[in-house]
Amino acid sequence: xxxxxxxxxxxxxxxxxxxxxxxxxxxxxxxxxxxxxxxxxxxxxxxxxxxxxxxxxxxxxxxxxxxxxxxxxxxxxxxxxxxxxxxxxxxxxxxxxxxxxxxxxxxxxxxxxxxxxxxxxxxxxxxxxxxxxxxxxxxxxxxxxxxxxxxxxxxxxxxxxxxxxxxxxxxxxxxxxxxxxxxxxxxxxxxxxxxxxxxxxxxxxxxxxxxxxxxxxxxxxxxxxxxxxxxxxxxxxxxxxxxxxxxxxxxxxxxxxxxxxxxxxxxxxxxxxxxxxxxxxxxxxxxxxxxxxxxxxxxxxxxxxxxxxxxxxxxxxxxxxxxxxxxxxxxxxxxxxxxxxxxxxxxxxxxxxxxxxxxxxxxxxxxxxxxxxxxxxxxxxxxxxxxxxxxxxxxxxxxxxxxxxxxxxxxxxxxxxxxxxxxxxxxxxxxx
Ligand SMILES: [Zn+2]
Ligand SMILES: [Zn+2]
Numbered sequence: 001x002x003x004x005x006x007x008x009x010x011x012x013x014x015x016x017x018x019x020x021x022x023x024x025x026x027x028x029x030x031x032x033x034x035x036x037x038x039x040x041x042x043x044x045x046x047x048x049x050x051x052x053x054x055x056x057x058x059x060x061x062x063x064x065x066x067x068x069x070x071x072x073x074x075x076x077x078x079x080x081x082x083x084x085x086x087x088x089x090x091x092x093x094x095x096x097x098x099x100x101x102x103x104x105x106x107x108x109x110x111x112x113x114x115x116x117x118x119x120x121x122x123x124x125x126x127x128x129x130x131x132x133x134x135x136x137x138x139x140x141x142x143x144x145x146x147x148x149x150x151x152x153x154x155x156x157x158x159x160x161x162x163x164x165x166x167x168x169x170x171x172x173x174x175x176x177x178x179x180x181x182x183x184x185x186x187x188x189x190x191x192x193x194x195x196x197x198x199x200x201x202x203x204x205x206x207x208x209x210x211x212x213x214x215x216x217x218x219x220x221x222x223x224x225x226x227x228x229x230x231x232x233x234x235x236x237x238x239x240x241x242x243x244x245x246x247x248x249x250x251x252x253x254x255x256x257x258x259x260x261x262x263x264x265x266x267x268x269x270x271x272x273x274x275x276x277x278x279x280x281x282x283x284x285x286x287x288x289x290x291x292x293x294x295x296x297x298x299x300x301x302x303x304x305x306x307x308x309x310x311x312x313x314x315x316x317x318x319x320x321x322x323x324x325x326x327x328x329x330x331x332x333x334x335x336x337x338x339x340x341x342x343x344x345x346x347x348x349x350x351x352x353x354x355x356x357x358x359x360x361x362x363x364x365x366x367x368x369x370x371x372x373x374x375x376x377x378x379x380x381x382x383x384x385x386x387x388x389x390x391x392x393x394x395x396x397x398x399x400x401x402x403x404x405x406x407x408x409x410x411x412x413x414x415x416x417x418x419x420x421x422x423x424x425x426x427x428x429x430x431x432x
Contacts (some may be wrong), residue, residue, distance in 0.1 A: 002380035003036050004258055015221070017222065020314030020414075023074050024348045025407055028366075034392060036241075041058075042338070049166070052364075053217065054351070054372060059318070059365075060312075060314045060359075060365040060366055060367045061302050061366055061367070062359065062364070062365050063350055063351055063363050063364050063365075063366060064351075064362055064363040065351040065358070065362060065363050065364065066351060068350060069352055070275060070362070072255075072359075073097055073129075073130070073254070074097070074129045074130045074355070074361070075130055075131055075310045076091070076130075076131045076132045076135075077193045077201075080132060081131065081132070081135050085139040085141045085142055085145045085146050087144075088135060088136055088139070089133060089136060089145050089146065089149060090129070090258075090324050091132055092097045092132040092133055092136060092401070092415060093149065093165060095132065096250045096251075096253050097249045097254070097355065098131050098165055098168070098248075099161065099165075099247075100250060100251065100254050100340075100343075100354045100355070101125050101340050101355055101356050102161070102165060102189055102352055102353055103161075103169065103210055103247060103263075103340070103341055103343045104322075104340040104341035104342075104343055104353075104354040104357070105210065105341045105342075105356060106269050106270060106284075106286065106322065106341050107138075107270040108319070113222060114385045118279070123172055123394065124168070124172065125355045125356040125358070126172075126354075126361065127168075127169070127172050127174075128172075128174060129355065130284070130355075137172075137174045137175065137178070141181060141189045141256075143178050143179070143189065143192075144177070144188075145186050146166075146169065146175075147187065147188060147189050147190075147191055148172060148196075150166055150168070150191035150192050150195055151191045153166055154262040155257040155285040160210075160211050160212025160213070160282050161211060163195060163198070163212065164210075164212065166192070166195050167196075168194065170192060170195065170196055172237050179192065180194075181231065183240065187197070192326070195206070198257045206236065207233055208233070210265075210341075210342060210344060213235050213236065213237060213265045213342065214235070214236040214373035215233040215234065215236070216232040216234055216236065217231060217233055217286055218231075218232045218233050218282075218283065219231075219284060220369050221285060221290075222290070223240070223274075223294035223296075223297070224291075224294060224371070224372075224373035224398050224399050225294045225295040225297070225373055226293075226294045226295040226296075227288035228289075228291070228293065228294055229290060229304070230285060230287055230288075230289070230291075231285075231286070231287075232275075232284060233283075233284040233285075233286070234266075234282055234283070234284065235265040235266050235284060237265065238266060239263055239265060239342075240266065241255060241341065243263075244262060244263050244365055244370065245343070246264045247343045248262075248263065248344070250344060251340070251344070251346070255348065255354075256352075257346045257347070257348055257352070257355075258346075259343070259344030259346060260337065260344065260345045260346060260347055261339075261344055262344055262346035263342065263343040263344040264340045264342070264344075266281065266282050266284070267281040267282065267283055267284055267285075267306045267337060267339065268284050268285060268286075268341060269322050269323045269324065269338050269341065269427055270285045270286070270287070270288035270291075270320070270323045271283045271284060271285040271339070272289070272324075272325075272339035272345060273310050273311075273324055273325050273338060273339075274288050274291035274310065274325035274367055274371065276289070285317075287320070288312065288320050288323050292312065294371065296371065296372065296373045297370065297371040298369065298370050298384065299318060299367060299368065299369055299370075300368045300369065300388065301368070301371050302366075302368065303369045303407075305329070305334065306326065306328055306329065307326055307328060307329060308325065308372070308400050308402060309325075309326040309327070309369060309370050310323060310324070310325060310336075310368065310369045310370075310371055311324050311325075311326055311336055311366050311367070311368055311369075312366065312367045312368075312369065313353070313357040313359075313365065313366055314359060314366070314367065315356075315359065316359060316360065316364075317415060320358040321356065321357055322338065322340075322353070324336040324337060324338025324339075325337045325338065326345060326368070331347070333412075333423040334350055335347050335348065335349065336348055336349070336350055338352075338353075340354060350364065350366065351363070351364055365418050371374060371399055372397045372399055372400060372402070373397055374395040374396065374397050374398075374404070375395070375396060375398065376393050376394075376395055376396075377393065377394060377395070377396040377403075378391060378392070378393060379393055379394040379396070379403060379406060380392065381390040384413060384418035387412060387414070388409055388410045388411065388412060388413055389409065389410070389412075389413035389418065390409065390411075391409045391411065392406060392408055392409075393395050393406070393407055394406045394407075394410050411421075413430075
C-alpha cells in the first residue's frame with residue numbers, strides 16, 4: 001500500500017535529513033545495516049592531509065621516452081637534411097611536430113618565458129631537439145628564408161596557425177640570437193619584425209592569445225578542500241570543423257591517437273584534470289597550483305599510484321606544464337586521459353605526449369597527486385520496512401564524482417503504511 005500524500009511529518013523528516021532527499025518509496029527484502037546512530041551529515045571524510053608544501057621542492061620522477069617516440073617527434077630522414085633551406089623550412093613548417101607543439105600548450109602565450117598570473121614560467125620546447133630544425137638554424141640562408149615564409153603567412157588559409165608557427169619559431173633563443181645579430185640589417189627582416197610587434201600588440205586586446213584565439217579573464221575557481229582560488233579564462237571562439245579535422249589528422253599521424261573528446265579551445269588540461277572532468281567545461285585554467293596545494297590533495301609515490309590519481313608533467317623549471325588523469329592501470333601499464341591544450345582529450349601512455357610536455361629531450365618528469373573530497377551523500381535509493389525508512393548513502397567525491405562506502409541509514413517512519421511520498425519505483429519491485 002502506498003500513499004501519495006505529502007504530510008507535514010514527511011516535510012519534517014525531509015528537513016531533518018538536510019533537505020537532500022527526493023523520496024522514492026519502494027520495499028525491498030535485502031538485509032540492511034542498522035546505522036541509526038550514524039546520522040547523515042555532510043562531514044568531510046578527507047583522506048590525508050596535504051603533505052606537499054609550496055616551499056618543498058617537488059622533484060618528480062623522470063621517465064625516459066622510448067626511442068621510437070623520440071624518433072617520431074624529433075627524427076627526420078637523412079635525405080631531408082640535404083634539402084635546400086627553403087624546402088627544409090617547408091618540411092619543418094608542415095611537420096606534425098610544429099603544429100602539435102603550438103596546439104598543445106596550456107600556458108598564456110606561445111612566446112617563451114611568458115609569466116602566468118600565478119607566477120609560474122612556461123618553458124618553450126627547444127626546437128633544436130628536432131633534427132630538421134637543428135639543421136635549419138645552421139644554414140646561412142635560414143633568416144632570409146624565414147622572412148620569405150613570413151611574407152606568405154597572411155595568405156595561409158589557416159592564418160592563425162601560420163602566425164603561431166612563426167611566433168613559436170621566433171621565440172626560440174637560437175632564432176632570437178640570429179635576429180639580434182642582424183641589427184646591421186644584412187638581412188631584410190621587416191616582416192619578421194612586424195610579426196614580433198603584432199604579437200606584443202595583440203596581448204593588449206585580450207588577456208592573452210593562443211593560436212589566434214583570444215582569452216579573457218572569466219573569474220576565479222576554487223579548490224575543493226581549502227578553497228584556494230585561481231583565475232580562469234574563457235575563449236572568444238572555437239575551432240571550425242576544418243581545423244578540427246586538421247588537428248585530428250596531425251595528432252593521429254604523430255601519436256596514433258584518436259580523440260576521446262573532440263578538439264576545443266574552451267578548456268585545457270589543468271581544467272580537465274583538476275577542476276572538472278566533464279563535457280561542457282568552459283574554463284581555461286593556466287595554473288593548477290591552487291589544486292596541487294589544496295588540503296585534500298596529497299602527493300603519491302609512483303609505486304602507490306592508482307586510478308583517478310592525477311599526473312602532472314613538470315617542465316625544465318619544475319613548473320606544471322601538463323596535467324592528466326590516471327585512467328587505467330593494466331599489468332603495470334598506466335594509461336593517462338588528458339586534454340592537450342587546444343586539441344582534444346586522449347587516452348595515451350605516459351610518454352606518448354607532445355614534446356612541450358617533456359622535461360628534456362629524453363624524457364618527462366612527472367608527479368602524482370591524490371585529490372579527492374568525499375562527503376557523505378544520499379545515493380538515490382530508499383525503502384520502507386517496519387517502523388523505519390532506509391536511505392542509501394555513499395561517500396561521494398565532489399571532484400571525480402566517485403562513490404564509495406555505500407550504507408543504509410535508518411530513520412524512524414510512522415509506517416506501515418509509509419507516510420513518505422514516492423517519486424519512482426524500480427520495475428522489479430513493483431508490488432508487494
Ligand atoms: Zn575523487
Ligand atoms: Zn517509510
